[in-house]
Amino acid sequence: MLVSKKYVFLSKKDLQKVIIITGASSGIGKALAIEAAKRNYSVVITGRNKAKLLTVFEAISNINHQQAHYVVSDVSVEKDCKRIVDETICRFGQIDILINNAGISMRALFSELNLDVIKNLMNTNFWGTVYCTKFALPYIIQQKGSIVAISSIAGFTPLPARTGYTASKAAIHGFLNTLRLEVQKHGVHVMIAAPGFTESNIRFTALTADGTPQGESPRAEEKMMKAEEVAYKVMNAIEKRKRQLILTSQGKMTVTLYKFFPKFIDKLIYNHMKKEPNSPFS
Numbered sequence: 001m002l003v004s005k006k007y008v009f010l011s012k013k014d015l016q017k018v019i020i021i022t023g024a025s026s027g028i029g030k031a032l033a034i035e036a037a038k039r040n041y042s043v044v045i046t047g048r049n050k051a052k053l054l055t056v057f058e059a060i061s062n063i064n065h066q067q068a069h070y071v072v073s074d075v076s077v078e079k080d081c082k083r084i085v086d087e088t089i090c091r092f093g094q095i096d097i098l099i100n101n102a103g104i105s106m107r108a109l110f111s112e113l114n115l116d117v118i119k120n121l122m123n124t125n126f127w128g129t130v131y132c133t134k135f136a137l138p139y140i141i142q143q144k145g146s147i148v149a150i151s152s153i154a155g156f157t158p159l160p161a162r163t164g165y166t167a168s169k170a171a172i173h174g175f176l177n178t179l180r181l182e183v184q185k186h187g188v189h190v191m192i193a194a195p196g197f198t199e200s201n202i203r204f205t206a207l208t209a210d211g212t213p214q215g216e217s218p219r220a221e222e223k224m225m226k227a228e229e230v231a232y233k234v235m236n237a238i239e240k241r242k243r244q245l246i247l248t249s250q251g252k253m254t255v256t257l258y259k260f261f262p263k264f265i266d267k268l269i270y271n272h273m274k275k276e277p278n279s280p281f282s
Contacts, residue, residue, distance in 0.1 A: 016040050016041055016042050016067060017041050017042065017096040017097065017143075017145075018041070018042045018044065018088065018092045018094050018095050018096050018097070019036050019041045019042070019043055019044065019096060019097040019098075019099065020044045020046070020084060020085075020088055020095060020097070020098045020099065020132070020136065021033050021036065021043065021044070021045050021046070021099045021101055022046045022047075022075050022084070022099065022100055022101050022102035022128065022132060023046070023047055023075070023101040023102030023103060024045035024046060024047055024053070024056055024101065025045070025047035025048070025049045025052035025053045025055075025056055026047075026049075026052055026056075027227050028101060028150055028195065028227045028230050028231060028234075029045070029047070029099075029101040029102070029150075030056050030227070031226075031227035031228045031230065031231035032099060032101060032231040032234060032235070033045045033056055033059075033060050034056075034059060034060060034063065034228075034231070035228070035231040035232055035234075035235050036060075036235060037059075037060035037063040037064040037067075037068065038063055039235060040064065040067075041064070041067075041096075041097075042064070042067040042068070042069075042092050043060050043064065043067065043068050043069075044068070044069045044070070044071065044084070044087070044088045044091070044092075045057060045060070045068070045069075045070050045071075046070070046071045046072075046073045046075070046084050046102070047070075047072065047073070047102070048072065048073070048074050050072045053070050053072060054070065056070075057069075057070040069087065069088065069091045069092070071083065071084045071087050071088075074124075075100075075102045075124060075127075075128030075129075075131065075132060076120075076123035076124045076127060076128055078127075078131050081128065081131035081132045081134075081135055082131075082135045084132065084135075085132070085135040085136050085139070086135075088136075089139060094139060094142070094143055095136050095139040095140055095143065095145065096140070096143045096145040096146070097140075097145055097146045097147075097148065097238060098132060098133060098136045098140060098145075098146070098147050098148065099148045099149075099150065099234075099238075100128065100129040100132055100133065100147075100148065100149045100150065100172075101150040102124060102125075102128050103124060103125045103128075103150070103168075104120065104121055104124050104125065104165075104205060104206070104207065105121075105162065105165045105205075105206040105207070106118075106121060106161075106162055106163075106164050106165050106206055106207040106208070107161050107162060107206050107207075107208060107214055107280070108161060108207075108208050108209035108280060109161055109209070109280045110163045112209045112280075113163070113164070113209050114209060114210055114211055116211055117164055117207050117209070117210075117211050118163065118164035118167065120164075120207065120211065121164040121165055121167075121168045121207070122164065122167070122168050122171070124168075125165070125168035125169065125171075125172065126168045126171045126172055126175070129149055129172050129175065129176075130175060133147055133175075133176075133179070137183070137188075140188055141183065141186045141188055144186065144187035144188060144189075145188065145189065146188070146189040146190070146191065146238050146241065147176065147179070147183075147188065147189070147190050147191075148190075148191045148192075148193060148234070148238060149172050149176055149191075149192050149193065150193050150195065150234070151169050151172055151173065151192050151193060151194050152165070152169045152194055152195070152196075153194050153196055153246070153251045153254055153255060154166040154169045154170075155169030155170050155172060155173045155192070155194060156173075156194065156246075156254075156255045156258065157254055157255065157258045157265065157269060158266065158269060159269065159273070160269065160270055160273050160281065161273060161279075161280050161281070172192070173192055176190050176192055177190075177192070180243075189238075189241040190243070191237060191238060191241070191242055191243060191244065191245065192243075192244050192245070193234050193237065193244075193245040193246075193247075194244075194245065194246045194247065194251060194255075195225065195230045195234075195247045195248075195251075196225065196246075196247050196248035196250065196251035197225070197248070225247065225248060230247060233245065233247060254268075254269070
């Protein structure tokens with residue numbers, strides 16, 4: 001039986017730290033929600049798919065006993081992001097951590113790409129992060145809390161056939177790295193996390209040139225880092241208030257070497273992506 005979405009107001013004595021996780025109906029977002037609940041956070045999850053969101057809500061409610069809330073929403077819609085924050089404050093009275101996790105990907109050559117695909121990615125990945133951060137920021141300042149983005153190695157290096165995805169992640173990096181300087185006097189922690197390739201549904205739902213989901217992953221999902229492992233390491237990094245988290249040795253090596261040998265790493269990245277099944281470079 002699903003736990004009812006009934007407000008149960010908690011006293012300040014009972015209230016734990018409050019965390020908002022966007023895009024929490026599956027993958028890394030779902031794993032983050034469960035990990036946060038295990039650590040006794042009050043967890044607010046958001047997503048567009050109500051049925052999937054309810055499944056996650058039930059799971060975290062069973063762990064954390066009513067210290068959970070869900071908001072069916074689309075982070076690309078500004079008023080939805082405001083509603084996420086408003087409902088969190090109504091339910092819990094504070095916001096300590098915002099994890100901007102919601103995101104979509106793509107796979108197509110730019111020369112063949114419908115421009116609406118890039119607009120879609122920027123609206124969800126970049127503007128979703130901006131909107132949620134804007135509305136949550138006053139409350140996070142009050143708590144000297146954390147603002148986090150689940151980004152990608154693509155925010156540091158090029159990723160061919162993913163121009164829109166790479167652009168959105170690079171924009172998030174520029175936004176949050178600058179915001180960090182603006183809010184440092186308030187004791188606010190800002191972190192960018194780049195998990196690398198993680199087992200999730202993001203590649204199944206990645207958009208093709210005409211904007212339709214590709215429906216299959218070009219990679220061996222079972223060989224990738226598990227979402228639960230990512231969530232555990234991200235939560236540890238938040239609690240340690242780290243500035244940046246790059247997961248997987250391959251990701252760390254790529255980001256480091258790209259700073260010094262960009263032309264060489266460009267070639268390695270291109271050749272690596274060219275080997276994907278049904279690669280647009282073949």
